[in-house]
Amino acid sequence: MLLLFMMLLPYGYGHDRNLFEEFNGADVRNPPFPFNYSVTTDSDLLIIRCPGFDFKYKDDQVAFVQSVDARKQKIPILGNNDDKTVLKAVYNDKPESKEFEYSCGKLVGATLFTKQHLWNIRITWNTPPRHPFGAVNRNLDIDQMDYPDTCTGMMKISLVKHLDGEVKIEEYKHNETGVFRNEFIYVFNKKMIGTSMSPIVPCGIVQFYFKLPEIRAFNDTAIESMDFGINKIYVIEKDILELKLELVVNSTKHSHFYKRDSVTIISQKLTTKEEFEINKVLKVVNNEISLEYPGIFEASFKCEECEDGSEVKKLFFLKKNESADWEEPAIKFSINEGPLISPHCMILHKTYGFIDKMSFGDDEVSFRELSSTRTKGNFKLWSTYVEYTKKRGINGTLFCVYKIPGSSIRMTQPYYGYSDEDILKVNNTLFYPGDSDYESTKRLIKDAKDKADQNKR
Known part of the structure; x- marks a missing residue:
């Protein structure tokens, strides 16, 4: 008990500054922000400690206000925003940069401070993190996750950084959490989560690979056709020549692993040898195309790391839903x-x-x-x-x-x-029966002949 009292004595009562070792010996009125940390890791993502809503800097004289980014991130396994401290998964969003700064929030207290203080944390990498951040490739299609060798012999938690527009980080649970191609799984030593006062770096990073997807027409029926030799063509009839394609794997768990990937579309044209050749590359936006005229095109997707090949191709014929005779x-x-x-x-x-x-x-x-x-x-x-x-x-x-x-x-x-x-000829112009001006021309010729005959009399 005496030992506990002596440990708390330097910090005083009615505050939680002792939860952050950077405040040890610091001037209460001039907090030492930003907190500076140096890390040695290939990872662009790590875990840091921030104050929570319940954090007290000094009695009730100072209020801590969480930043928007900190407040929006809610990862239960890293703690709760309502606690005195909460862990935050942060990433370096500056490519090739060795330095990154994250704001947990700010301290506001007019009676103690002459200004508000931003609670920022500055991370400096020994070398800039570069894609793919030292990740190892692992097969997604297995029951138990195959962790990096560097994470052997420890309890682990995993985070995934989603890259769909605004970046979102959440806990990754194998075969439960949706994950997409080119996303990374960051694996951490679970023991460090509850004990480390410094930034926590991953023990390893995983990038999944999967089987090749199939290219399908989204919400449109495609009928197989074998009209041109060995070329199987998928025919789609529509009122409007617009089409959206999707990459799908026949798997109930990971069917949309390639949802955020793009296909390449090249229009094809037949040759007199009944073969196809490239016509032109078409503009693709969100895997959607719009054609001015009916046409055949090849949709393709390359995936060199896929477990069963490197490329998938498919021929489509998009035509108007009308008679073309x-x-x-x-x-x-x-x-x-x-x-x-x-x-x-x-x-x-x-x-x-x-x-x-x-x-x-x-x-x-x-x-x-x-x-x-x-x-x-x-x-x-x-x-x-x-x-x-x-x-x-x-x-x-x-x-x-x-x-x-x-x-x-x-x-x-x-x-x-x-x-x-029956063929009329006037000034090298031929007029045939049935022409719109055939009868009128015939009358003009007859009138001219009759007039000429009269002049001869």
Whole structure:
């Protein structure tokens, strides 16, 4: 009892300054802020001691007011803000900086102080903490956490620093606390939590890795398609060409481990060899894209540390929920001479359609038939189109059927051949039956002829 009395005597009664050794021998009216500590650790995060709401500096003459940051952080395993002292997990938010200062709050007391005093704690690292802070990689998909070797033989507590917008620190409990890729788990010696008066540094840091995720369309149905060889394409039909993707692992505990990661999206275009090549890199915002036109794109995600590979890729086709068939303007010509340009189908339609078959009148051919022989009947395969080679005496409709992921579309184009007697020619301009100005032109020609005939009489 006498020993306890002698220990408390230098500090007096009615205060809790004895809970912080920095006040030992200090002037009560001029507290020695900031408290200065030097640490040797690779970690950017450590634990410090701050006063709580119940802390008394000197009777009731001085009030301690917690800072906003200190008040907002509530980690039960580190104590309660209502206690005399509370531990706070703080981190160096200045990249490559050796020095960091944290404010626990301030002392306010007009009768004792001439000014308010900020209760700041200044931490100086021996060397600046640098990412990844000496972390060791550990598999997330195990029942019991695999701690760093430097934490062997001790009771442990763990904290996680979430990096979703505003940084949030909380206790980490394996297979209970949600954690995301690129976040760190800071492991501490539990014994130090209740005894250390100085900053507590981690015994080790863990960065988890996991299995490769799957790329999925968020809240949209994607139908598998195998229209182009070995390329599996996921078709999505929407009224608006906007899409959000997500990275998901088929795991009930950690399915959203990659929630904060981004995919890379590159639009693709078909070649005449029925292969895909890069068109352009698309702008991605929060894993969302917006297309001006329907198109095929490849979504990919790289993860070199993943346990079962380094990259996942997926092809998507985003199309409008509407019919895409169309008709080209009719081609009119002299049936004796044939059209100036032969009926033909382009091999490619935009960036996502490939010719499947072509027909004119009763003649029909598939691309597969032409791909080996190059010619069949009246059809001939060129480098970029299929031509219907018969020119004279033709009259009918050209059909070009294109396969696109998940379905097909058709282009039609009528070809009308007329006798030379039915074709009107005025100043090198040809007018065909059915043209909007055909009849009026015919009357003008007749009127001009009648007038010329009258002048001859």
